[in-house]
Amino acid sequence: MTQTLTEMAVEVLTTADAREKCRLSRAQAARWFAAREAGETLPVGTASPPDRPARPDRPELLDPRDVPKRKPGSPEGRAALLHAVAHIELNAVDLHWDLVARFGHVPMPAGFHDDWVRAADEESKHFGLVADCLEAQGSHYGALPAHAGMWRAAEDTADDLIGRLAVVPMVLEARGLDVTPQMIGIFRKSGDAGAVAALETIYAEEVGHVAYGSKWFNFLCGRGDLDPKPVFHDLVRRYFHGALKPPFNEEKRAEAGIPPDFYWPLAGNN
Ligand SMILES: [Fe+2]
Numbered sequence: 001m002t003q004t005l006t007e008m009a010v011e012v013l014t015t016a017d018a019r020e021k022c023r024l025s026r027a028q029a030a031r032w033f034a035a036r037e038a039g040e041t042l043p044v045g046t047a048s049p050p051d052r053p054a055r056p057d058r059p060e061l062l063d064p065r066d067v068p069k070r071k072p073g074s075p076e077g078r079a080a081l082l083h084a085v086a087h088i089e090l091n092a093v094d095l096h097w098d099l100v101a102r103f104g105h106v107p108m109p110a111g112f113h114d115d116w117v118r119a120a121d122e123e124s125k126h127f128g129l130v131a132d133c134l135e136a137q138g139s140h141y142g143a144l145p146a147h148a149g150m151w152r153a154a155e156d157t158a159d160d161l162i163g164r165l166a167v168v169p170m171v172l173e174a175r176g177l178d179v180t181p182q183m184i185g186i187f188r189k190s191g192d193a194g195a196v197a198a199l200e201t202i203y204a205e206e207v208g209h210v211a212y213g214s215k216w217f218n219f220l221c222g223r224g225d226l227d228p229k230p231v232f233h234d235l236v237r238r239y240f241h242g243a244l245k246p247p248f249n250e251e252k253r254a255e256a257g258i259p260p261d262f263y264w265p266l267a268g269n270n
């Protein structure tokens with residue numbers, strides 16, 4: 001029997017080893033797109049994703065308050081920064097497959113699944129790029145502790161597709177657009193060409209993920225005859241804990257289809 005897309009997603013979510021999770025994720029994406037190109041869309045089906053995705057024993061997951069602070073000016077600080085990025089990318093692999101698996105029952109155009117499968121594929125590549133950088137420095141993913149709280153957005157929006165889109169791509173991934181240029185600057189200054197190249201690939205492709213979020217958020221608002229801006233504000237206030245942090249990357253946010261009146265009213269200190 002053909003595996004459905006949601007079953008493929010659950011297989012990724014229940015794979016613990018980080019490299020193996022990413023390898024499988026890329027293979028599933030290749031299967032989905034090979035079928036699409038052959039003119040046959042694989043069935044989406046429905047499946048039960050785990051409450052929390054399987055993860056390796058290392059890194060140790062700590063409350064964000066207990067993760068040691070790092071100075072980006074030092075080699076240790078830069079290694080910690082790359083480690084944190086690897087953790088974010090691995091979490092993003094699971095977030096996109098979880099979205100596919102958890103909301104398989106919501107009828108959506110095939111392009112919706114194309115977008116999130118592509119995003120998951122790109123996150124898997126991003127994890128590999130950053131894990132390679134860590135290994136080139138004699139470290140590895142799992143060598144340092146990482147934030148425990150990253151799955152909270154998925155748990156909070158487990159029953160709400162439009163809420164998931166508002167919080168994950170349109171808030172969390174959009175935040176990545178705000179902070180990545182400065183991070184690239186840190187590695188450029190230290191002469192780490194490998195990290196610069198990895199982060200530049202991530203930066204370029206993350207714009208697409210945020211754009212997928214705003215595209216399908218607006219689609220669902222339109223389907224429900226809802227006004228997108230107040231809906232976005234309500235959902236972010238309900239599911240996102242805290243204010244959005246300026247400065248915002250207004251240029252890349254605009255490129256991803258998020259106008260300033262979506263995020264400025266949610267910003268702290270204004
Ligand atoms: Fe990414």
Ligand SMILES: [Fe+2]
Pocket residue numbers: 092119123173206209
């Ligand atoms: Fe992403």
